[in-house]
Amino acid sequence: MAVDTSRPLDPAAGAKGARGRGGQLHKDGTPPRGRIRNALARHWYAWAMVAPVVIVIGLIIGYPLGRGLYLSLTDANEANVERTIGINHIPATYKNVGLDNFKAILQDQVFWDRLGWTVTWTVCCVALTFSIGLGLAVLLNRRFAGRTLYRSLLILPWAVPAFVSVFAWRLLYNEKNGILNKVLDGGGIDAVPWLNDPTMAKASVIAVNIWLGVPFMLVALLGGLQSIPGELYEAAEMDGAGPWQRFRHITLPGLRSVSSTVILLSTIWTFNMFPVIFLLTRGGPGDATEILVTYAYRLSFVNSPRDFAGASAWGVLILLILMLFAVVYRRSLRKQGEVW
């Protein structure tokens, strides 16, 4: 199964082949500089087709990203950036402060506390979402009556806009008037402070995020399961493999390419899952459920004057953490022979 990904890419792959393999000569013997021209000449049509996308992405992602990077190196805030209000024009008076913002954040205990909880939150959410999604996918992959109905019902959380679900959950969780506590009360159990106790609040936000995330896992893994040939299971059964052995040695390896992708995506989404935390608890009680992004939001939108520089620096740090994660994750998969 292992594929040697370090083999040189086929030069005919064109532009992709230009990636970092400097010294190599092209098939026809031209030096590396000519390769780009060559690729352009051969694939100009493809380039023309992707150009609009590249330009639009450059504008809507590249510009804000560059601006954020720039602001994170300044002391810009709401009171000193350039703005035009009616006939007043107020010029920019912020200045470059180098890496001071980053230094301040990294020396601040608040950052490390938030990072700790963000990692815990991400790991818990992804691990549980994946396990539950996998379990449900395996169940729904069998043939039984009403399978389509179950499948569509389980997709439902995904079809509802996230903020609607989160508000619904907030009503359920209300300690005094929420349905959850009313039901527990009927069973003789005291009111649970779902969102008012730091530990309970952490468990509660994780539960909501899992509820929101399972459908995605379910759909992706169900697709993966259906691509595993049934013959493999038949053959294994003939050889006397039990259900657990079949699951371990056929299902899991067969799902690997799907699961590695969904775990990566889900990790990035959960790490930055702003709406669930913000709408459910606003980071509270206190700052118990505050993750990195909600804190950055607080800096840039709640405190006044809004601290653009500080929030950008937090944003850049979040980006760096996620990039680091993606690189490490990719490396570790490549060692296992996965290519993506």
Add this chain to the structure above:
Amino acid sequence: MRRGIAATALVAAMALAATACGGDDGGSGGDKKSGGNLSGTVTYWDTSNEAEKGTYKELALGFEKKHPDVKVNYVNVPFGEALAKFKNAAGSGGSGAPDVLRTEVAWTQDLANIGYLAPLDGTPALADQSDYLPKALAGAKFKGKTYAVPQVIDTLGLFYNKKMLGDAGVQPPKDWTELKAAAKKIKEKTGKTGLYLRGDDAYWYLPFIYGEGGDLLDTGAKKVTIDDEPGIKAFAAARDLVTSKAAETDATDGWDNMQNAIKNGDVAMTINGPWAIEDTLAGKAFKDKSNLGVVPVPAGSKGQGAPQGGQNLTVYAGSKNLDASYAFAQYMSSAEVQAKTTEKLSLLPTRTSVYSNKSVAANPNVKFFKAAVDKAVERPWIPEGNSLFQAILVQFPNVLTGKTSPEKAAKSAGDAYRKLLKGDWK
């Protein structure tokens, strides 16, 4: 000296220009403009709550009767979102920003500092300045200019259910110790909780720190004082009420839970301001309106103290229709409109003259709150005034439920303030 000459020349030139203008209009240009010739649209963002907004909408549209050519575009924006919404709209060039905004007093300096507000000195909006309560006007000023017209002034008081206190045989408490004792009796006699204390809003922490003789900041000495002794004691006093079960609290949905609790008769007391009177009276526990009693916020060990709050009217500097906006702000804070809001909503006027109005003078809630406002503690009128609440809010819920010690909470809040306040704060 040369600058002096230049300034004199400039003033002279402006005076000439002004006279020239007046001449063109027939000598009464300014008056005429604020009189009958206004036209265009004034967009007004109101932040009043559900129980109040009907009255406010009606009053705002009343401006159209006085100025038939002006269209008032009344928009109710939830109080909690208004500041962020306004900043987003005003900062991005201002196409979606309103002309007039109802502004919590602590937002005024913040918005003025960023340059979003038009100074109102010398405009029709501030025409009769001397009529305003000095405390209300103080909250409208920033760096020597006036950026707002006071509309409503308020403070916190102790709301109580007369019947429940009567059943328990207790008097309205005068300090936190009495409140604890009263809550115990209420629990014994009626099985209900004594007080609902909001844990998810930092404003409710202020009576505790003022009661201990402290304050968040000493703006004169530029010193953070929340982590001094009174600040710590304040956290401890509030926590004692909750841990001793004299009070209940929540870390989320506090407003709704508080109002439900008092309206349904589940708690006997809340701490609240005039803005909650109308809503509270709508509850089933107050079918007989005289069942609601209001007394000053209970005192701490150093005396009684509640924060001064209120709402101002501010004009957006980028308004396309400044003249109509000034006139609208003037109208919405006029004696006539203030008298109506008092009559219908028991809100406190900011004009001295309105208090002599018969129906206003007869309103028991106004009578009480006016005395309370006179004693209320002025909050620090600095741009960061509103952000000061953030740090308390992070600590308050956990202190109340006993998860953080008062010392640690006060220290964290103080550290957060030093990080927030730029310049030479100690």
